[in-house]
Amino acid sequence: MSDVEFSATRRLILQGAGAVALIGLGNLPFGLTPALAAANDKYPEDAFKQKSDADVIKTLYGKTAEPSDKVKLDAPEIAENGAVVPISVSTTLADVTSIAFLVSENPNVLIAKYNIPAGTMPAVANRIKMAKTSNVTVLVEAGGKLYSANKEVKVTVGGCGG
Amino acid sequence: MASTIRVRATSSGETTEVQALIQHPMDSGFVKDSKGEIIPAHFIQQLTFEYDGKNVFAADWGGGISKDPYVKFTFKGGKKGDELKISWVDNKGATDTTTAKIQ
Numbered sequence: 041m042s043d044v045e046f047s048a049t050r051r052l053i054l055q056g057a058g059a060v061a062l063i064g065l066g067n068l069p070f071g072l073t074p075a076l077a078a079a080n081d082k083y084p085e086d087a088f089k090q091k092s093d094a095d096v097i098k099t100l101y102g103k104t105a106e107p108s109d110k111v112k113l114d115a116p117e118i119a120e121n122g123a124v125v126p127i128s129v130s131t132t133l134a135d136v137t138s139i140a141f142l143v144s145e146n147p148n149v150l151i152a153k154y155n156i157p158a159g160t161m162p163a164v165a166n167r168i169k170m171a172k173t174s175n176v177t178v179l180v181e182a183g184g185k186l187y188s189a190n191k192e193v194k195v196t197v198g199g200c201g202g
Numbered sequence: 203m204a205s206t207i208r209v210r211a212t213s214s215g216e217t218t219e220v221q222a223l224i225q226h227p228m229d230s231g232f233v234k235d236s237k238g239e240i241i242p243a244h245f246i247q248q249l250t251f252e253y254d255g256k257n258v259f260a261a262d263w264g265g266g267i268s269k270d271p272y273v274k275f276t277f278k279g280g281k282k283g284d285e286l287k288i289s290w291v292d293n294k295g296a297t298d299t300t301t302a303k304i305q
Contacts, residue, residue: 083247088264124268143266147232151266154275160258161217165274169230169266 088150093142093177096150100140101186105179108133108187113178115191119170122195128165129189133182136162140181145174170195209302211286218280218304220251220259222288223272230265245293246271252287253280280304 087100097105111131119125129139139162141151151168162180170176170193177190206225211218224246231243249261249271258277280286282304289299 083262088262128274146266147230148264148266150264152264153262155257155260155262157257157259159279160275160277163276165272167268167272169228169268171232 084150084153087153088148090149091147093144093149093175096140096142097179097186100150100153101179101181103186105186105188108180108189111178111180111187111189113176113189113191115176115193118194118196120196122170122172122197124167125170125193125195126165126167127176127178128163129178129180130161130163131180131182131187133162133180133187135183136180138179138181139164140179141166141168142177142179143168143170143174144177146171205300206298207288207290207300209286209288209300211280211302211304213280213282213304217276217278218253218286219274219276220286221272221274222249222251223270224249224290224298225270226290226292228263228265228267228269228271232265243293246290247293249273249290250288251275252289253277253284258286 084100087096090096090099110133112129114128116125127141136156138153138155140153142149143151152166154164156162173192173194175190175192177188180187208223209220211220226246227244228246229241229244231240233241235241243265245265245267246263249263250257251259259275261273263271284304285301286304287299287301289297291297
């Protein structure tokens, strides 16, 4: 058995153990969780703890992003409520594999990373929290390269409380 | 227990647009309550959408996603009447799964 196979098997066993623990909650039929988790990439825990755009990009992708006018970021000029800021992105770039949202002034900069399988459109809409006025950056990974677009969103009432 | 996940999946023939709304506090761990005590982090970390046994969309989320999160995406294919499977897991290990018929 090769190392790769071994680690994949080990992961499945661990996930199976997790599912057994969850049965106690009673709201999930057994067998769904391992299939779900196996289909998923590993959660990028470290990237979500980073405190700057540069560190997030380095941790998540390990390469630099180049600004692209093919990435369209749709965000409000002014967000009256920082707790709920609607942000969406779309791109005309081909072979998009992931899209990530970053808010520079938030305590943790990385908000979300979306994995886009082949056959899924490179466009996502979501709602994010903003602590204060900040630059919002979207990263698009396409054809192995990293592209970005950004926009400043003014926040009148912050979304991260005291 | 009613599902925490509400999904509307609409086929236009060639593509299927999916909108999902999930009930979850999405506490970032940076907010204090009225007594000045930190509300512990409690947020969805991973959300996946499966169609026909294949992953069509997967989200990795931090605490910066708004409470009761909303997400929208579109994938190629998807037939009316077919099922889409949606699952999430949060940082405390809680999870929920539901299916939705494509309309």
